Amino acid sequence: RAAWVSGKTRPMEYRVAQLEALGRFLDEKKEDILEAIALDMGKPPFEAELSEIFLCKNELHEALNNLSHWVKDQHVDRNLVMQLDSTFIRKDPYGVVLIIAPWNCPISLLLGPLIGAVAAGNCVILKPSEVTKNTERLMAEALPSYLDKDCVALVTAGVQETTRLLENKFDYIFYTGNPSVGRIVMAAAAKHLTPVMLELGGKNPCYVCDTCDVQNVARRVAWGRFFNAGQTCAGPDYVLCSAEMQEKLVPALRKAITDFYGFNPRVSPDFARIVGDTHFQRVQALLRSGRVVIGGQTDEKERYIAPTVLVDLQPSDPVMQEEIFGPILSIITVANMDEAIDFINSRERPLVVYAFSSDDKVVNQVLERTSSGGFCGNDTLMHVMLTSLPFGGIGNSGLGMYHGKFTFDTFTHHRGCLHRNMGREALNTLRYPPYSQQKLGIVRAASEVKRKGACTLL
Amino acid sequence: SPHADLVSHLRAAWLSGKTRPMEYRVAQLEALGRFLDENKQDILKATALDMRKPPFEVELSEIFICRSELNHTLNHLGTWMKDEHVEKNWVTQLDSAFIRKDPYGVVLIIGPWNYPINLLLVPLIGAIAAGNCVVMKPSEISRNVERLVAEMLPRYLDKDCFAVVTAGVEETTRLLENKFDYIFFTGSPSVGKIVMAAAAKHLTPVTLELGGKNPCYVSDTCDVQNVARRVAWGRFFNAGQTCVAPDYVLCSAEMQEKLLPALREAIAEFYGSNPQESPDFARIVGDKQFQRVQALLRSGRVVIGGQMDAQARYIAPTVLVDVQQDDPIMQEEIFGPILPILTVASVDDAIAFINAQERPLALYVFSSCKKVVNRVLERTSSGGFCANDTIMHMTLTSLPFGGIGT
Numbered sequence: 001r002a003a004w005v006s007g008k009t010r011p012m013e014y015r016v017a018q019l020e021a022l023g024r025f026l027d028e029k030k031e032d033i034l035e036a037i038a039l040d041m042g043k044p045p046f047e048a049e050l051s052e053i054f055l056c057k058n059e060l061h062e063a064l065n066n067l068s069h070w071v072k073d074q075h076v077d078r079n080l081v082m083q084l085d086s087t088f089i090r091k092d093p094y095g096v097v098l099i100i101a102p103w104n105c106p107i108s109l110l111l112g113p114l115i116g117a118v119a120a121g122n123c124v125i126l127k128p129s130e131v132t133k134n135t136e137r138l139m140a141e142a143l144p145s146y147l148d149k150d151c152v153a154l155v156t157a158g159v160q161e162t163t164r165l166l167e168n169k170f171d172y173i174f175y176t177g178n179p180s181v182g183r184i185v186m187a188a189a190a191k192h193l194t195p196v197m198l199e200l201g202g203k204n205p206c207y208v209c210d211t212c213d214v215q216n217v218a219r220r221v222a223w224g225r226f227f228n229a230g231q232t233c234a235g236p237d238y239v240l241c242s243a244e245m246q247e248k249l250v251p252a253l254r255k256a257i258t259d260f261y262g263f264n265p266r267v268s269p270d271f272a273r274i275v276g277d278t279h280f281q282r283v284q285a286l287l288r289s290g291r292v293v294i295g296g297q298t299d300e301k302e303r304y305i306a307p308t309v310l311v312d313l314q315p316s317d318p319v320m321q322e323e324i325f326g327p328i329l330s331i332i333t334v335a336n337m338d339e340a341i342d343f344i345n346s347r348e349r350p351l352v353v354y355a356f357s358s359d360d361k362v363v364n365q366v367l368e369r370t371s372s373g374g375f376c377g378n379d380t381l382m383h384v385m386l387t388s389l390p391f392g393g394i395g396n397s398g399l400g401m402y403h404g405k406f407t408f409d410t411f412t413h414h415r416g417c418l419h420r421n422m423g424r425e426a427l428n429t430l431r432y433p434p435y436s437q438q439k440l441g442i443v444r445a446a447s448e449v450k451r452k453g454a455c456t457l458l
Numbered sequence: 459s460p461h462a463d464l465v466s467h468l469r470a471a472w473l474s475g476k477t478r479p480m481e482y483r484v485a486q487l488e489a490l491g492r493f494l495d496e497n498k499q500d501i502l503k504a505t506a507l508d509m510r511k512p513p514f515e516v517e518l519s520e521i522f523i524c525r526s527e528l529n530h531t532l533n534h535l536g537t538w539m540k541d542e543h544v545e546k547n548w549v550t551q552l553d554s555a556f557i558r559k560d561p562y563g564v565v566l567i568i569g570p571w572n573y574p575i576n577l578l579l580v581p582l583i584g585a586i587a588a589g590n591c592v593v594m595k596p597s598e599i600s601r602n603v604e605r606l607v608a609e610m611l612p613r614y615l616d617k618d619c620f621a622v623v624t625a626g627v628e629e630t631t632r633l634l635e636n637k638f639d640y641i642f643f644t645g646s647p648s649v650g651k652i653v654m655a656a657a658a659k660h661l662t663p664v665t666l667e668l669g670g671k672n673p674c675y676v677s678d679t680c681d682v683q684n685v686a687r688r689v690a691w692g693r694f695f696n697a698g699q700t701c702v703a704p705d706y707v708l709c710s711a712e713m714q715e716k717l718l719p720a721l722r723e724a725i726a727e728f729y730g731s732n733p734q735e736s737p738d739f740a741r742i743v744g745d746k747q748f749q750r751v752q753a754l755l756r757s758g759r760v761v762i763g764g765q766m767d768a769q770a771r772y773i774a775p776t777v778l779v780d781v782q783q784d785d786p787i788m789q790e791e792i793f794g795p796i797l798p799i800l801t802v803a804s805v806d807d808a809i810a811f812i813n814a815q816e817r818p819l820a821l822y823v824f825s826s827c828k829k830v831v832n833r834v835l836e837r838t839s840s841g842g843f844c845a846n847d848t849i850m851h852m853t854l855t856s857l858p859f860g861g862i863g864t
Contacts, residue, residue, distance in 0.1 A: 095863075103599055106555060180730070190657075242639040380547075389557065394560075394562070399661065413862050418850055418851035421846060425681075425684045428691075428847075440517055444517075449855070452533045
């Protein structure tokens with residue numbers, strides 16, 4: 001906090017230097033990062049490069065390319081009274097921010113927010129996940145030497161120490177994780193009136209309409225579901241489709257899985273593992289729902305769960321009670337799109353709603369009649385990769401949004417500023433007592449916002 | 459919870475999609491406009507009864523501001539509602555990428571007593587425009603306005619989607635047990651913490667408009683009489699019960715000597731030689747608040763004003779000097795017609811003083827020198843900032859208004 005109050009993090013040159021140092025960290029430590037992630041979760045290097053290193057570098061470049069524009073004062077429209085004044089939004093940092101990262105994408109979900117926080121001029125405390133031990137150790141040992149120790153620190157902590165950490169007053173808290181811990185974080189933040197961003201999770205529904213290209217759908221859904229062995233907050237959690245579509249979808253999924261991972265995914269180098277024993281047991285238990293039609297094999301020692309598809313499920317089954325966060329795709333049959341929409345709306349609002357249909361009208365109906373953090377028609381995960389789209393949850397799946405400029409804005413206090421002239425007092429006398437109807441009339445006329453003609457109907 | 463049924467009813471209405479079409483939202487907003495027009499006299503009467511608010515102040519800070527927000531919203535709603543198309547990368551070149559403006563659902567708006575119409579209806583206008591259903595909780599302290607809003611407003615709005623709940627502290631706590639999709643609270647930091655803690659149980663996003671001690675640095679290079687008028691206006695409007703009012707002045711000893719007679723003159727210009735007789739000066743809202751503010755007078759030394767009348771809840775426009783940082787009046791937001799002056803040696807001392815306190819809602823600087831203004835702006839942190847005037851930054855709708863920290 002002392003470093004922040006000193007103003008050290010404000011100059012643009014400083015922020016650029018920090019961001020470039022972060023870029024060097026990603027370049028110079030790339031092999032170590034890939035190794036740590038492989039040890040922690042058996043993540044295929046391709047997936048780690050894409051979802052961890054590549055995404056970070058994109059965010060870094062976007063910040064460096066645009067920072068001078070983002071930090072500028074934003075001048076705003078003036079009314080008649082303020083025509084000669086200076087009216088603008090100043091982009092101030094919040095101060096000392098805390099970023100708590102999860103274990104599923106331990107690099108990008110720690111460094112992505114860090115990029116925005118540093119770009120916005122804040123000091124940062126980073127709390128990587130203790131679950132991905134190798135990555136945590138690498139970050140704790142290697143990262144601090146690249147960044148200014150006065151302004152960025154990394155804290156390793158388990159559950160208890162994180163609770164103690166949260167007793168401190170932060171000026172912003174960015175948390176990625178699950179809803180129940182999200183509540184704890186927000187409650188701790190409330191004691192200090194600290195604003196928060198919560199990236200949580202949920203069960204992301206995936207409606208597959210009868211009019212679609214079944215094989216393409218199967219590939220896109222399988223890719224989104226089994227990437228990182230299902231440990232993706234935006235992954236499709238369950239499919240809603242008609243019984244007829246299910247009959248076509250299951251063989252198409254079987255083919256997609258075989259195309260991706262071969263006949264024995266356990267020996268494919270391209271399929272990750274579950275991060276730890278507790279999680280393995282949790283996901284394994286969910287297999288006892290419905291009926292396994294694809295996969296279902298597990299290996300506890302390796303923490304391997306095969307790409308699996310379940311059918312004959314009831315809303316009350318265990319696999320429908322919590323976010324799966326594993327390589328299991330549930331299929332629930334519904335009569336039609338309306339039933340699918342009702343099903344989705346009767347549950348907590350998810351991070352993503354997916355809809356597959358060749359008919360734009362169907363996609364638009366699902367979009368209009370549901371509420372979710374984000375939405376993607378005819379693909380999975382891809383909306384997360386576009387930094388010009390805000391990424392975030394709603395209701396149980398979170399609050400706040402980030403990626404690209406939205407991250408910078410998240411960590412920025414938009415300070416409304418008015419700079420008037422010391423003179424020109426004559427105009428001001430109209431608002432001073434002693435009051436009169438005449439003065440009121442003039443003041444109103446000078447500041448009135450008139451109603452324009454009829455609104456254009458959308 | 460006594461309000462559980464109401465909240466479910468509103469949620470069912472929201473799920474039905476009733477509030478989504480633009481025509482619906484426009485109709486509700488226009489009905490709100492009619493509420494303001496048709497009940498204007500009753501609003502003036504109620505605010506006069508609650509706080510002896512001068513009609514000029516009510517017309518300007520309550521009715522006119524709401525009307526401006528309403529018109530601004532109606533003028534732009536079509537644009538605001540549109541899908542916002544975004545830049546695509548080469549992978550998504552042929553796709554459609556846009557931001558859809560969705561309502562949150564059922565939102566709760568809790569209003570304060572100091573501007574009971576404005577600070578309830580301005581958030582309401584935005585909530586309706588965005589397609590939400592709304593539960594409104596006007597302040598129970600401004601009783602006459604509460605009664606007016608509870609009786610009259612529901613007649614103008616769709617009862618399926620909008621409701622007014624009257625509740626004291628206990629029932630508001632019960633109300634907060636329900637799950638809302640957004641909570642907008644205006645009030646004190648201590649209640650703000652309670653609201654946010656309740657919201658945390660449901661992961662409900664919140665907007666908290668709280669308060670603080672808004673510092674007002676007056677540099678040596680300024681037009682003293684203009685400064686005195688602008689500061690006095692901001693401080694004594696609504697008898698000081700304004701969240702963005704200048705709370706205390708920081709200036710050099712030399713400036714203080716010039717500022718005091720200038721303030722005396724401004725106050726006399728505004729309210730005459732006996733402000734208690736002026737029709738243009740409000741009263742403290744209630745006995746409890748009166749006693750709280752009255753106690754703060756025991757700090758420093760009264761150089762202007764200081765008169766009180768407990769029965770009328772009148773506290774004269776007052777200026778205090780020789781105030782120390784640990785005096786009672788420097789420990790809480792004054793929210794009354796008292797302006798303490800603290801002397802500092804330089805602008806850097808003023809900045810250090812400001813930065814040692816909680817971050818305020820507004821920060822004021824008076825200086826003819828741009829460098830001084832910019833120095834204070836750059837080296838402090840506050841909700842909003844205004845140089846060479848008070849309060850006015852809040853009246854420009856193109857500027858975001860809000861706090862930071864407490």
